[in-house]
Amino acid sequence: xxxxxxxxxxxxxxxxxxxxxxxxxxxxxxxxxxxxxxxxxxxxxxxxxxxxxxxxxxxxxxxxxxxxxxxxxxxxxxxxxxxxxxxxxxxxxxxxxxxxxxxxxxxxxxxxxxxxxxxxxxxxxxxxxxxxxxxxxxxxxxxxxxxxxxxxxxxxxxxxxxxxxxxxxxxxxxxxxxxxxxxxxxxxxxxxxxxxxxxxxxxxxxxxxxxxxxxxxxxxxxxxxxxxxxxxxxxxxxxxxxxxxxxxxxxxxxxxxxxxxxxxxxxxxxxxxxxxxxxxxxxxxxxxxxxxxxxxxxxxxxxxxxxxxxxxxxxxxxxxxxxxxxxxxxxxxxxxxxxxxxxxxxxxxxxxxxxxxxxxxxxxxxxxxxxxxxxxxxxxxxxxxxxxxxxxxxxxxxxxxxxxxxxxxxxx
Amino acid sequence: xxxxxxxxxxxxxxxxxxxxxxxxxxxxxxxxxxxxxxxxxxxxxxxxxxxxxxxxxxxxxxxxxxxxxxxxxxxxxxxxxxxxxxxxxxxxxxxxxxxxxxxxxxxxxxxxxxxxxxxxxxxxxxxxxxxxxxxxxxxxxxxxxxxxxxxxxxxxxxxxxxxxxxxxxxxxxxxxxxxxxxxxxxxxxxxxxxxxxxxxxxxxxxxxxxxxxxxxxxxxxxxxxxxxxxxxxxxxxxxxxxxxxxxxxxxxxxxxxxxxxxxxxxxxxxxxxxxxxxxxxxxxxxxxxxxxxxxxxxxxxxxxxxxxxxxxxxxxxxxxxxxxxxxxxxxxxxxxxxxxxxxxxxxxxxxxxxxxxxxxxxxxxxxxxxxxxxxxxxxxxxxxxxxxxxxxxxxxxxxxxxxxxxxxxxxxxxxxxxxxxxxxxxxxxxxxxxxxxxxxxxxxxxxxxxxxxxxxxxxxxxxxxxxxxxxxxxxxxxxxxxxx
Numbered sequence: 001x002x003x004x005x006x007x008x009x010x011x012x013x014x015x016x017x018x019x020x021x022x023x024x025x026x027x028x029x030x031x032x033x034x035x036x037x038x039x040x041x042x043x044x045x046x047x048x049x050x051x052x053x054x055x056x057x058x059x060x061x062x063x064x065x066x067x068x069x070x071x072x073x074x075x076x077x078x079x080x081x082x083x084x085x086x087x088x089x090x091x092x093x094x095x096x097x098x099x100x101x102x103x104x105x106x107x108x109x110x111x112x113x114x115x116x117x118x119x120x121x122x123x124x125x126x127x128x129x130x131x132x133x134x135x136x137x138x139x140x141x142x143x144x145x146x147x148x149x150x151x152x153x154x155x156x157x158x159x160x161x162x163x164x165x166x167x168x169x170x171x172x173x174x175x176x177x178x179x180x181x182x183x184x185x186x187x188x189x190x191x192x193x194x195x196x197x198x199x200x201x202x203x204x205x206x207x208x209x210x211x212x213x214x215x216x217x218x219x220x221x222x223x224x225x226x227x228x229x230x231x232x233x234x235x236x237x238x239x240x241x242x243x244x245x246x247x248x249x250x251x252x253x254x255x256x257x258x259x260x261x262x263x264x265x266x267x268x269x270x271x272x273x274x275x276x277x278x279x280x281x282x283x284x285x286x287x288x289x290x291x292x293x294x295x296x297x298x299x300x301x302x303x304x305x306x307x308x309x310x311x312x313x314x315x316x317x318x319x320x321x322x323x324x325x326x327x328x329x330x331x332x333x334x335x336x337x338x339x340x341x342x343x344x345x346x347x348x349x350x351x352x353x354x355x356x357x358x359x360x361x362x363x364x365x366x367x368x369x370x371x372x373x374x375x376x377x378x379x380x381x382x383x384x385x386x387x388x389x390x391x392x393x394x395x396x397x398x399x400x401x402x403x404x405x406x407x408x409x410x411x412x
Numbered sequence: 413x414x415x416x417x418x419x420x421x422x423x424x425x426x427x428x429x430x431x432x433x434x435x436x437x438x439x440x441x442x443x444x445x446x447x448x449x450x451x452x453x454x455x456x457x458x459x460x461x462x463x464x465x466x467x468x469x470x471x472x473x474x475x476x477x478x479x480x481x482x483x484x485x486x487x488x489x490x491x492x493x494x495x496x497x498x499x500x501x502x503x504x505x506x507x508x509x510x511x512x513x514x515x516x517x518x519x520x521x522x523x524x525x526x527x528x529x530x531x532x533x534x535x536x537x538x539x540x541x542x543x544x545x546x547x548x549x550x551x552x553x554x555x556x557x558x559x560x561x562x563x564x565x566x567x568x569x570x571x572x573x574x575x576x577x578x579x580x581x582x583x584x585x586x587x588x589x590x591x592x593x594x595x596x597x598x599x600x601x602x603x604x605x606x607x608x609x610x611x612x613x614x615x616x617x618x619x620x621x622x623x624x625x626x627x628x629x630x631x632x633x634x635x636x637x638x639x640x641x642x643x644x645x646x647x648x649x650x651x652x653x654x655x656x657x658x659x660x661x662x663x664x665x666x667x668x669x670x671x672x673x674x675x676x677x678x679x680x681x682x683x684x685x686x687x688x689x690x691x692x693x694x695x696x697x698x699x700x701x702x703x704x705x706x707x708x709x710x711x712x713x714x715x716x717x718x719x720x721x722x723x724x725x726x727x728x729x730x731x732x733x734x735x736x737x738x739x740x741x742x743x744x745x746x747x748x749x750x751x752x753x754x755x756x757x758x759x760x761x762x763x764x765x766x767x768x769x770x771x772x773x774x775x776x777x778x779x780x781x782x783x784x785x786x787x788x789x790x791x792x793x794x795x796x797x798x799x800x801x802x803x804x805x806x807x808x809x810x811x812x813x814x815x816x817x818x819x820x821x822x823x824x825x826x827x828x829x830x831x832x833x834x835x836x837x838x839x840x841x842x843x844x845x846x847x848x849x850x851x852x853x854x855x856x857x858x859x860x861x862x863x864x865x866x867x868x869x870x871x872x873x874x875x876x877x878x879x880x881x882x883x884x885x886x887x888x889x890x891x892x893x894x895x896x
Binding site for chain 1: 629
């Protein structure tokens with residue numbers, strides 16, 4: 001029974017897409033509409049709105065259809081769910097994308113789909129939308145396409161020509177849990193798809209370095225998502241998976257998505273309150289791994305030894321520093337960049353600023369305070385021209401003193 | 413006191429001109445007052461300072477080059493609403509003459525303020541790019557997109573080019589209280605400010621947008637502080653979707669509780685039908701079709717868990733080649749590229765291998781090429797993976813597959829490429845360089861021809877590479893003669 005009204009279908013197909021955390025619209029090539037067409041991408045993504053869940057709304061994120069033959073227990077669109085179903089035609093998605101884009105609501109489109117008929121048929125439909133936008137309408141905004149593992153490589157090659165970013169979701173950090181919760185999905189095939197994407201992305205990049213007219217392939221790279229809290233994987237398990245994914249497939253991002261209750265959940269995977277703080281700590285740890293020179297083993301030193309879970313009451317860098325107090329205090333006037341990046345409360349920008357300033361003068365503690373938003377966190381871990389932390393570093397209460405004050409959440 | 417007049421609130425060119433004149437005249441920062449929109453009476457007000465050189469003479473100081481960073485920061489900071497901005501910029505310029513390193517003193521109060529103002533403007537510009545909402549109307553010339561926006565700082569002039577690049581093929585106007593920007597598909601024009609009532613109050617797609625906003629929100633993840641810090645409340649009045657926020661927030665708790673407490677819903681009948689049908693098609697296409705020994709073995713190996721190496725790899729990279737090949741090459745393990753592609757010897761070492769084979773007159777296509785270990789042993793390091801040499805346990809676990817391959821192919825000649833292959837085929841844990849170019853006894857294949865792994869040539873220092881490659885080719889020629 002088809003729903004005619006486009007707004008009602010938009011409601012269903014947006015609702016069906018919201019569990020995918022990816023929203024990035026950054027990192028693609030530079031292009032604009034001065035030579036024709038419509039739209040632009042300028043490297044930096046833009047968040048055009050924010051929903052009360054704190055998530056950025058950058059792209060029109062919808063499914064082409066939420067009909068699906070798979071039965072992934074965590075998913076609202078699984079075949080065994082009684083959720084209302086709808087589908088868009090490729091032309092309807094194109095029209096809606098352009099209408100939203102012209103009003104400056106969005107940066108572009110993030111299109112995914114339930115699996116209908118076959119992986120090839122589904123992928124073909126997604127590619128068709130992207131091709132229509134680019135070819136028939138000269139669309140120069142951002143396009144992110146979900147890549148269906150097992151789809152014909154020729155279709156994937158097409159997808160990369162039209163899309164800025166492609167993504168395959170690993171869904172669950174452990175292969176066993178995927179078998180248990182998403183019986184139709186195959187971890188091996190997901191990895192092979194990501195491997196195949198990396199080969200093509202690298203190849204296109206190398207070609208581009210040689211000739212300017214090289215065929216493009218997903219210039220904004222690939223990303224993936226893992227659901228956190230649906231299976232028994234620990235934080236350290238998850239971070240090990242991520243490091244493997246970053247290293248193997250050069251992912252731009254691994255998104256962590258707290259397992260969220262869905263309407264019409266099945267009995268085999270009952271809904272729980274989503275572990276939002278855990279998700280936040282994982283993102284922080286992910287940043288430490290990618291931008292702060294921490295290895296997963298080092299991050300794990302701050303996690304509890306048996307369960308491999310990061311503490312929720314302090315950030316993972318502080319947790320690591322508290323078990324490595326012997327390495328501190330560091331002198332902000334002499335420590336290396338790599339060392340300073342390990343000081344709790346000092347971010348990449350602040351460290352760069354410290355390095356810049358100390359070329360001209362010796363830093364006092366107030367200089368450091370002025371450069372950082374965390375006025376207190378770093379103090380026990382550094383020395384400056386006029387500052388020695390004294391015994392605070394050895395104090396048993398240090399952890400408690402630095403823990404954030406309990407905050408009342410969701411107060412409007 | 414001198415008065416410097418600027419044409420408009422973000423008049424950087426005007427400020428620069430006036431600042432140059434003041435500086436040349438030696439006017440100290442506290443001696444200059446900055447005004448917007450008055451007649452430029454700067455020159456009239458300027459009298460030569462008693463201590464300054466006679467007016468005809470050039471400035472006594474050498475030409476003063478302003479650091480590029482200052483110009484970039486000043487162009488942003490001048491858009492700030494702070495009334496002090498012109499004086500601050502002039503004071504910084506004045507101080508820069510004596511202290512060329514001033515901009516590096518980022519905790520200096522003036523420099524700190526300059527950087528903070530520039531940062532604020534970058535943010536405000538970015539928020540304008542994000543939060544302008546066009547509404548479509550039709551006039552005599554056709555479709556026109558009009559937006560009403562209320563920036564806190566003077567960012568319209570520096571942000572309008574973004575909208576030109578993005579919407580070059582649309583006619584649009586952005587109205588704000590102090591200035592308006594108009595694009596007619598040819599030129600960008602700035603005009604006087606407007607009122608909210610000058611902009612359209614409705615758009616035919618706005619309800620679609622509100623529908624989208626309401627449904628992309630997940631009520632189980634309320635994070636209002638996060639939303640407000642990224643989308644400050646002061647912008648809400650001109651964002652149509654913001655009208656929904658209060659209701660969405662109020663009902664979120666109820667909706668989340670309802671989802672958690674709801675009893676599991678029964679499966680729709682068609683679910684079982686679809687799942688049954690999928691099982692049938694999966695079984696029909698399952699293994700056993702045609703039953704060919706080599707593909708069957710490769711299929712079996714794709715799920716190998718005989719050692720833990722599969723966990724860090726993309727896939728099993730099985731051997732490749734004809735089942736009746738006379739010649740079999742055994743390498744160490746797949747590398748990064750082989751792991752991604754699922755084929756042996758396709759990476760940089762594979763290229764060396766192919767080139768050397770061609771020079772030695774050996775046809776790779778008629779040989780069977782495989783590895784002693786079939787998963788890529790590696791350690792992730794940032795965006796890449798570092799190769800790790802497989803240990804004795806992994807070699808022996810994977811030997812099971814090599815034995816099966818040998819059973820099927822029964823090669824007349826087997827070549828061990830490198831130490832790992834030598835170990836797997838002969839049990840010898842060293843002596844590669846003494847054995848290269850010769851035959852070594854093997855309990856698996858009787859005799860094995862020994863040479864180096866082509867990747868070892870790539871690891872050589874550049875000046876030794878040529879000789880190493882020549883030696884490798886010489887080994888392969890010897891092999892070709894043996895086979896002839």
